[in-house]
Amino acid sequence: MVKATGIHHIAVMSADIKSHIEFFSDVLGCELSALFDMHGVPGGLHAFMHLNDHSYFSIVQLPDVADIPVEIGVTHAGSGAMPSAAGTMQHLAFRVDTADQLLAMRDRIRSKGVNVIGPLDHGMCQSIYFGGPDQMTLEIATPSGDFDPARWIDPAVLEKAGINAEEAERYKVPDAYDGEGGSVAQPPYDPDKPHQAYPKEMYQRMLETPDDVITRMGSYTEPPVKHDTVFEMVGAGRSCAIGCRDGVPLGSVARKSACRNTRSGCCQL
Numbered sequence: 001m002v003k004a005t006g007i008h009h010i011a012v013m014s015a016d017i018k019s020h021i022e023f024f025s026d027v028l029g030c031e032l033s034a035l036f037d038m039h040g041v042p043g044g045l046h047a048f049m050h051l052n053d054h055s056y057f058s059i060v061q062l063p064d065v066a067d068i069p070v071e072i073g074v075t076h077a078g079s080g081a082m083p084s085a086a087g088t089m090q091h092l093a094f095r096v097d098t099a100d101q102l103l104a105m106r107d108r109i110r111s112k113g114v115n116v117i118g119p120l121d122h123g124m125c126q127s128i129y130f131g132g133p134d135q136m137t138l139e140i141a142t143p144s145g146d147f148d149p150a151r152w153i154d155p156a157v158l159e160k161a162g163i164n165a166e167e168a169e170r171y172k173v174p175d176a177y178d179g180e181g182g183s184v185a186q187p188p189y190d191p192d193k194p195h196q197a198y199p200k201e202m203y204q205r206m207l208e209t210p211d212d213v214i215t216r217m218g219s220y221t222e223p224p225v226k227h228d229t230v231f232e233m234v235g236a237g238r239s240c241a242i243g244c245r246d247g248v249p250l251g252s253v254a255r256k257s258a259c260r261n262t263r264s265g266c267c268q269l
């Protein structure tokens with residue numbers, strides 16, 4: 001069965017991408033892994049902050065975002081207990097593996113002068129809560145061990161959500177589809193299905209364009225920093241700032257032949 005197995009990145013809008021990079025690096029300890037002109041989006045900047053080798057927190061800066069007002073209860077929830085428009089992010093919870101790490105993260109965030117509430121024990125996880133840039137509502141959670149969905153899907157809440165027994169069983173066990181080798185064609189436009197909000201004519205043209213043409217026209221595979229430029233930085237005698245999985249020790253002078261670390265910014269070879 002094919003399914004999404006995690007979040008590669010979640011992208012949050014920003015008026016000032018630097019303030020987000022500063023927060024997620026300095027306060028939360030995420031390394032800046034990528035920052036480039038957003039592919040195919042004139043004026044857009046796109047940043048990726050490293051959570052693990054599979055997941056990034058991402059930030060997008062577009063022109064004129066600063067002119068769009070932040071309105072608690074409309075554009076942003078502002079806290080875990082408040083509403084915002086349907087489809088907007090209510091809150092975002094990062095993960096740590098243990099309760100000790102949860103407290104260590106509370107220490108880290110508080111040591112940067114940011115207030116943190118918690119932990120609260122939700123039974124299936126423990127959580128701490130704090131605010132982020134541009135009024136984001138943030139959480140860090142750690143699992144409380146294996147939990148049994150049979151004890152955490154509340155029949156009374158299924159009823160409140162309008163989910164009947166047959167639907168509940170279907171939601172618990174989705175159909176075991178494996179894909180068809182990428183051969184499924186674009187379905188006809190159906191206004192009742194979800195759609196991206198492109199201008200109508202442009203969207204129709206995109207839907208009519210063969211997939212391989214879209215891929216060819218919309219791909220930007222070259223890193224923005226040329227290999228020679230990076231080599232010159234390292235070749236000038238800079239030391240490895242973090243040590244890396246290629247075995248270059250912390251503080252040693254990185255060599256082109258020895259180091260392929262792509263995260264520290266000092267030895268991207």
Ligand SMILES: [Fe+2]
Binds near residue numbers: 091093139
């Ligand atoms: Fe939560």
